[in-house]
Amino acid sequence: xxxxxxxxxxxxxxxxxxxxGLAAALALILALSGWRRTxxxxxxxxxxQTIVLSFQPVGDALMRLLEDRARDEERRAxxxxxxxxxxxxxxxSPAYPPEQPLPDLSDSADRIWHAARxxxxxxxxxxxxxxxxxxxxHGGPPATEAEAMRAxxxxxxxxxxxxxxxxxxxxxxxxxxxxxxxxxxxxxALVTSAYHMPRALRIAAQAKLNAGAFPTxxxxxxxxxLPWDNWLPSINGLYSSITAIKELIALxxxxxxxxxxx
Numbered sequence: 001x002x003x004x005x006x007x008x009x010x011x012x013x014x015x016x017x018x019x020x021g022l023a024a025a026l027a028l029i030l031a032l033s034g035w036r037r038t039x040x041x042x043x044x045x046x047x048x049q050t051i052v053l054s055f056q057p058v059g060d061a062l063m064r065l066l067e068d069r070a071r072d073e074e075r076r077a078x079x080x081x082x083x084x085x086x087x088x089x090x091x092x093s094p095a096y097p098p099e100q101p102l103p104d105l106s107d108s109a110d111r112i113w114h115a116a117r118x119x120x121x122x123x124x125x126x127x128x129x130x131x132x133x134x135x136x137x138h139g140g141p142p143a144t145e146a147e148a149m150r151a152x153x154x155x156x157x158x159x160x161x162x163x164x165x166x167x168x169x170x171x172x173x174x175x176x177x178x179x180x181x182x183x184x185x186x187x188x189a190l191v192t193s194a195y196h197m198p199r200a201l202r203i204a205a206q207a208k209l210n211a212g213a214f215p216t217x218x219x220x221x222x223x224x225x226l227p228w229d230n231w232l233p234s235i236n237g238l239y240s241s242i243t244a245i246k247e248l249i250a251l252x253x254x255x256x257x258x259x260x261x262x
Contacts, residue, residue, distance in 0.1 A: 007250075015242045016050040023047075054233035056222070059240025063195055063220040066247055070197035070215040077212030082124035083186030084164070086211070087115045087149060088175045088200060089131025090193070094143030096135075103148035107217075108193050112149050114216035115191045116156035123189055127158060128182060130166040130175040172196070172203055180209040193217035195244060199251045219243070 012018050023046025030039035052058060091111040093104045115127050131145030144167040153163055166182060169175045179188065187210045192200050194215035204211040219240050222230050229236075 020046045020050050053241035054238040056230050056237035059237045060220040062244035066195040070194040073213035082189045085115050085124045085127045085189045087129050088192040089145045092148045094148040110217040112152050126162045128164045132168050176203045176207045180207045189214045
C-alpha cells in the first residue's frame with residue numbers, strides 16, 4: 001500500500017458516515033457486553049458529530065480559516081512575469097471506458113477553468129498541469145489526471161503547445177516536487193482551491209518553488225444559498241466541514257516535507 005493512502009483511510013474512518021457506522025458497531029458490542037450506558041454514550045457521540053458537522057455555518061466557519069488566508073496570499077502575489085501557470089491535481093478524473101467514457105469534472109474543476117482564464121489574460125505563456133493516477137501506477141488504465149486536464153484546457157481554447165503535462169504525482173507533495181523540477185527557479189502562478197492554497201504554499205516554500213497564489217473554488221458562500229439551506233443539516237454542510245477539518249489537520253500536523261530537487 002502506498003504510504004499516502006494511510007492518512008486517507010484514517011480520515012475516512014474518523015468522519016461520517018464511516019464514524020457513525022463504527023460508533024453503531026462499537027455501541028452494539030458494548031451493549032451485548034453489558035455496558036449499556038457506555039454504549040448509549042458512544043452512539044450519542046457518533047450521532048452528535050454527524051449532526052453538528054452537517055450544519056452549513058459550521059462548514060463555512062471552518063472553511064473561512066483557510067480561505068481568508070488564501071485571499072491574503074492572493075493580494076500579495078506579484079502582478080506579472082510568471083513563467084508558467086501551475087494547476088494542482090484534484091479537479092478532474094481521467095476517462096475509464098466503458099464505465100466512464102469521458103473525463104469527469106469534480107467540484108474542484110474551477111481550478112482548470114481559472115487557469116485557462118489566467119492564460120487568456122496573458123499572465124503566463126504556458127500552463128503546467130500536475131496529476132497522475134494511482135490506478136496507472138499499479139497496472140490499471142494508463143490515463144492520468146494531467147492528461148484529462150489537458151483535454152479540458154484544449155476545449156477551453158488553450159493551444160496544445162502551451163500545455164505541459166506532469167503526470168507522475170499522486171498528492172500535493174509530489175505535485176510540488178515535480179513542478180519544482182520542471183520549472184526550476186522560475187516564478188509560477190499556483191492555481192488550486194482556496195481552502196487548499198495555504199498548505200500548497202507551505203509545501204512550495206519547503207521545495208523552494210517560487211509561487212504566487214491564484215486561488216479559486218471558494219466554498220464559504222452563505223449569500224449564494226437559499227436562507228434555509230444555511231440552517232438545515234445537509235450533505236453539503238457535512239462535506240464542507242469534513243473537507244476543511246482534513247485540510248486544517250494536514251496543514252498543522254502533517255510534518256512530511258517537500259525537499260527541493262537538486
